[in-house]
Amino acid sequence: MSVSENISYTVVERFIRYTAIDTQSDPGSTTCPSTAKQKDLAELLVAELLEMGVSDAHYDANGYVYATIPSNTSKAVPVICFCSHMDTSPDCSGENVKAIIHKNYQGEDIILPDDTTQVLRMKDHPDLRDQIGNDIITASGTTLLGADNKAGLAEIMDAANFLMSHPEYKHGTIKILFTPDEEIGRGVDKADLEKLNADFAYTVDGETAGSIENETFSADGIKLIINGVSSHPGFAKGKMESAIKIASQIVACLPKEKLSPESTADKDGFIHPVSISGSVEQATVEFIIRDFTSVALRSHERILDVIVQEVLEEYPNSTYQLIVEEQYRNMKEIVDQHPKLLELGIKAIERSGLKAKLQSIRGGTDGSRLSFMGLPCPNIFAGEHAFHGKQEWVSVQDMQKAVETIINLALLWEEES
Structure with missing residues (x-):
């Protein structure tokens, strides 16, 4: 019928x-x-x-x-x-x-x-x-x-x-x-x-x-917390390590020709910053990580971690936390x-x-x-x-x-x- x-x-x-x-x-x-x-x-x-x-x-x-x-x-x-x-x-x-x-x-x-x-x-x-x-x-x-x-x-x-x-x-x-x-x-x-x-x-x-x-996609969310060093800007030489600038530098170092939403399609995944906020003392960057397998997600998260560590080599008194939250699979x-x-x-x-x-x-x-x-x-x-x-x-x-x-x-x- x-x-x-x-x-x-x-x-x-x-x-x-x-x-x-x-x-x-x-x-x-x-x-x-x-x-x-x-x-x-x-x-x-x-x-x-x-x-x-x-x-x-x-x-x-x-x-x-x-x-x-x-x-x-x-x-x-x-x-x-x-x-x-x-x-x-x-x-x-x-x-x-x-x-x-x-x-x-x-x-x-x-x-x-x-x-x-x-x-x-x-x-x-x-x-x-x-x-x-x-x-x-x-x-x-x-x-x-x-x-x-x-x-x-x-x-x-x-x-x-x-x-x-x-x-x-x-x-x-x-x-x-x-x-x-x-x-x-x-x-x-x-x-x-x-x-x-x-x-x-x-x-x-x-x-x-x-x-x-x-x-x-499989999906994770990541919160990156940068703990910088605050100082009076008039007396900051050799002391201040601005968490805002560190966070901005990390975002600027992300891959652009790959692993980015604007340069990927089909089965390619990405690392994507969705928000940035904070102060000289502490800044937070939130990311979404996407790919079709959990193995690929782990790989992208390691890439991000390496970028963070490399940037922080320039800021010896600053620290970071990378908090990963599973979103869906x-x-x-x-x-x-x-x-x-x-x-x-x-x-x-x-x-x-x-x-x-x-x-x-x-x-x-x-x-x-x-x-x-x-x-x-x-x-x-x-x-x-x-x-x-x-x-x-x-x-x-x-x-x-x-x-x-x-x-x-x-x-x-x-x-x-």
Whole structure:
């Protein structure tokens, strides 16, 4: 029984409704969620799920949304979860987002009306070549759009709406998990996997239509603390060793032609300073270290340590601490142990009329950490592009294909159980 001919899509209306709610997360906050406004979206999502008849839908004190679409088959089917995150990036404003639908795109430049210097050109956004005749959604030029990851939210919600209203399509128990704070690396910190009680999961947070991702970066964070020597600047000769200058010199010595985000691609990792602060007496530099294997991470961290030691040879009275914190690991280590996850993901995409593309992510998703928490979780496309910036966009047709893929995944797990 074909799915596409029976879907009355609600994904666009849902998406535009969700983008109007500011859910930007805050890395400086110590609360969960990091911003209370994320619960505004959680409340709306729960209300919509309850309206569909998903009777256990709720959000908890930490802002996580949980819901269950009950099985309607007599088969024993693994419990599958679909997951997206509610927050948007701190890198660009998510306040007063005005979503605009550009109908029947024909390759022209898309000028965003509230800041006409923001122009989507095909040469800058090559994926637009695949969108001729489609409808492109952007923001108005002063904010991000929030397709990362509100496209995923809307797609899961539309698929849930279909499954709840079409009992003739058989599926096992389907779980829904919507998380806060993914953009600041805390998306599953407070996720209750015992309550979720799923066997496998898929995050819906990928880019190009048809893509499915089984591999992410492995990631560490490093805090470098430089302890310099403070002295009155008028009497500092031969005494002062400025921690600020030492930290700046270390950053200046980092590799530029390799091991840097601006000079790497594909499977190359990097050492990236993300903040620097301090005084003459003490300065702190924070780094993110990325690669696809833990062995490569260790290598990059040794390179950084050597650079620090070499710089400090010029400052004999100064000391340093290098504090490494594990952030997440490559999901491939776990996902590869469960080949059916990818097999059915690829089938679901192809049943939706797309060519499936197995890819790696130069980043992480909630699925990276969920996989190592005992919930194997690859990532499927949501259609989002140019995320974290004012030129973020998504197409209506790609979101509809994501809805269809989610539904097909639910049906395939039942069919092949």
